[in-house]
Amino acid sequence: MQRTLRQFMERHVVPRYHDYERIAATGAYPTEVVEPLKQLAREAGLWNLFLPGLRDDEPGTRMSNMQYSPLAEIMGRVYWSAEVFNCNAPDTGNTELLHLFATPEQHERWLKPLLDGSIRSCFSMTEPDVASSDATNICTTIRREGDEYVINGRKWFTTGALHPNCKFAIVMGVSDESPDAPRHQRHSMVIVPLDTPGLNIVRNVAIMHHHAPEGHCEVTYTDVRVPVSNLLGEEHSGFALAQARLGPGRVHHCMRTIGQCELAVEMMCERALTRRAFGKHLSDYANVQDWIAQSRVEIDQARLLVLQAAWKMDMFGNKAAHIDVSAIKLVAAQLQTRVLDRAIQVFGAMGITPDTPLSYLWSWGRAMRFFDGPDEVHLRAIARAELARARDNLGATAAFYSTSH
CATH class of the missing domain: 1.20.140.10 (Butyryl-CoA Dehydrogenase, subunit A, domain 3)
Known part of the structure; x- marks a missing residue:
């Protein structure tokens, strides 16, 4: 697998390196570079290599963490290439979560297209107003009103939110605001489509003055409403x-x-x-x-x-x-x-x-x-x-x- 991946990188990815850089420098995401490479990678059997729990009916090659590790090293040489193999963050982490906790409806609507590489996702956890290294500080609220959750809060470093194929965010927030609630059992995660009213991408936050074309975004949630069926896992199990x-x-x-x-x-x-x-x-x-x-x-x-x-x-x-x-x-x-x-x-x-x-x-x-x-x-x-x-x-x-x- 390492030999196959190295050959693929040398023949297909590295020759497109400067094309990617040229387009990214304009602020646009280099979709025309990445998408054809994704198709070639899937045909070569270099797809979804990161997921040990991959099922037989899901596209990709099941590998253990140790088997995948040297392949991730090879991908790392071209910093943007992980998406070519559908092995890019934050989608890998979101895919892991959905693989473990998605309902059948969530599997069909969100996980299946993620595994196919037809959509991307982002993860909305870090907040600018609290020390998010202690996740119990997170104060975005996820309040239940009837058959909906109402989300209010401000996040940043939501990586990938500007990617043209990004369709949803997994948002973490406080769902139990009672003062006596155990500090590790107060938060929940919900799936929020990016086109939901009240979700606003404020800006692409630069990293050391470098703007990533897919975005490390500041995002606000103002009375964002999603159905209760968008809860990921159990309520208050977000931590x-x-x-x-x-x-x-x-x-x-x-x-x-x-x-x-x-x-x-x-x-x-x-x-x-x-x-x-x-x-x-x-x-x-x-x-x-x-x-x-x-x-x-x-x-x-x-x-x-x-x-x-x-x-x-x-x-x-x-x-x-x-x-x-x-x-x-x-x-x-x-x-x-x-x-x-x-x-x-x-x-x-x-x-x-x-x-x-x-x-x-x-x-x-x-x-x-x-x-x-x-x-x-x-x-x-x-x-x-x-x-x-x-x-x-x-x-x-x-x-x-x-x-x-």
């Missing part, structure tokens, strides 16, 4: 659904990041071998050699850590791997900013221009230290798990202390 959604998606993000870091190292090495300064090639300078060597070992370490998390998810389930998933999210995001920073430095001023993908990939790595939870949240989770293990084994290191003083 649990959000946690279930994150595990596989973080593996995908991290492996794509590793692919982007590999590309950056390759470009850095080529530049160092061909660029001369002060009578020597850049590759002859010890500091540049150190950057290359550090990048190589750090990438390989991160890859092994991600594969371990993917393996644990496959063997023991997403919940059992939650600390491993926090670890890879922390490591991969910091890896990307370090490796890309070194590559940019080797390229000199060219590295901060759009003439290479390096500055964009650096900015995405910096953004990755926030989305799916900031570094500090993952550090806290890892530390708490480590301290809990130590607490259960207090005294285990006593033999290593000297008692002679």
Whole structure:
């Protein structure tokens, strides 16, 4: 599968890279580039590779998290290519949610076209007015009135909302406003078609001054009404659904990041071998050699850590791997900013221009230290798990202390 995917990327995707960039620079989404490639990918059997629970009657190739991981790395080398294989965020996470919790009606109306690649979706969770790293802070309201839910609130970083094929958002909000409600059982998720009255896309929020053509959007919901049948899962179970959604998606993000870091190292090495300064090639300078060597070992370490998390998810389930998933999210995001920073430095001023993908990939790595939870949240989770293990084994290191003083 890796060989097949690499060949597909070389023959079909990479040759369209500059076409995509040229169209995206105008602010339009490069549909005319992506859609023909999607058809070719499906014909090649490179479709919906991310979904271990794929059924026989659903289009795609069922793969475990560990099997899919190296394929995500290959896709990551061209940052927009995951959509070509119907493996792009946030659709993968939404597909996971619908696969687990959709009613038969929701399956037919929303999941089936997602799996076919005929529509896209977005996920509306993060809010500008609260610290959304603690999802219990979310204050958008989802109130039931008869046979409808009425939604009011303000979201942002709703990725994909401007994609021309985006048809619905999964919105998370407070559905139980009673003060004594358990803090993790107050929220629900509902499916909201983007053409619903009261839903307004305010702006495409730039990431480090870069506007993605599919949008990282600020969206307001003003008395938005949807039928109760649009509830996803059970009422007040939104927090649990959000946690279930994150595990596989973080593996995908991290492996794509590793692919982007590999590309950056390759470009850095080529530049160092061909660029001369002060009578020597850049590759002859010890500091540049150190950057290359550090990048190589750090990438390989991160890859092994991600594969371990993917393996644990496959063997023991997403919940059992939650600390491993926090670890890879922390490591991969910091890896990307370090490796890309070194590559940019080797390229000199060219590295901060759009003439290479390096500055964009650096900015995405910096953004990755926030989305799916900031570094500090993952550090806290890892530390708490480590301290809990130590607490259960207090005294285990006593033999290593000297008692002679």
